[in-house]
Amino acid sequence: MTAGRIIFLNGTSSSGKSSIARELLDILDHGVFFHLAVDSFNAMRTKRDLAQDDLDHALRRTRLGFHRSIAAMAAVGNDVIVDHVLSEPWRLIDCLTVLPPENVLFVGVRCSLDELVRREAARGDRPSGLAALQYDLVHAHGDYDVECDTSTADPRECAELIKRFLPDRPTPTAFTRLRARYL
Numbered sequence: 001m002t003a004g005r006i007i008f009l010n011g012t013s014s015s016g017k018s019s020i021a022r023e024l025l026d027i028l029d030h031g032v033f034f035h036l037a038v039d040s041f042n043a044m045r046t047k048r049d050l051a052q053d054d055l056d057h058a059l060r061r062t063r064l065g066f067h068r069s070i071a072a073m074a075a076v077g078n079d080v081i082v083d084h085v086l087s088e089p090w091r092l093i094d095c096l097t098v099l100p101p102e103n104v105l106f107v108g109v110r111c112s113l114d115e116l117v118r119r120e121a122a123r124g125d126r127p128s129g130l131a132a133l134q135y136d137l138v139h140a141h142g143d144y145d146v147e148c149d150t151s152t153a154d155p156r157e158c159a160e161l162i163k164r165f166l167p168d169r170p171t172p173t174a175f176t177r178l179r180a181r182y183l
């Protein structure tokens, strides 16, 4: 069985990952893609308030499970669009450990801080300052197959750019280079 392709969108909150993922589901015409978002996994958690320590452990397990769910979907041939915030080094390391590196197209979703702050205030459903906290962390590893800037391009344009890269994924891929660096 051939493993599925993984388009891995990484960026801060409000950078536009989900908007790009929705556009990709619309325009990718080869294969069957699934949008797997870390937010959707968080939304599945029990609603009861947890003590801080229990919540921290639950969040860590959520992310560990999320990464392995991506791997499981791809392993049986599903194509996957991942929507994630790599704001702690261990999250990237874990993804490098469990995902097949040559199948991943690693996409940096960038956006200026001013625009992130504007979007966060406009949408009102994210804690104020969240994107700013993540801003210097998510792209710290500094290596991608392709990057887009949602301050200057709309979600459809970013999706078109990613679509063009998909058939000609650079080799070695960014995930392969990063594995050599971090694992």
Ligand SMILES: Nc1ncnc2c1ncn2[C@@H]1O[C@H](COP(=O)(O)OP(=O)(O)OP(=O)(O)O)[C@@H](O)[C@H]1O
Binding pocket: 011, 012, 013, 014, 015, 016, 017, 018, 019, 020, 039, 083, 085, 119, 123, 126, 150, 151, 153, 154, 155
């Ligand atoms: N390229 C863009 N230009 C202008 N506005 C955008 C763009 N992309 C997304 N937005 C707007 O920014 C807000 C956040 O977008 P989206 O939910 O796609 O981001 P996200 O990175 O998935 O955020 P989160 O991680 O917090 O869920 C939405 O209101 C969306 O309409």
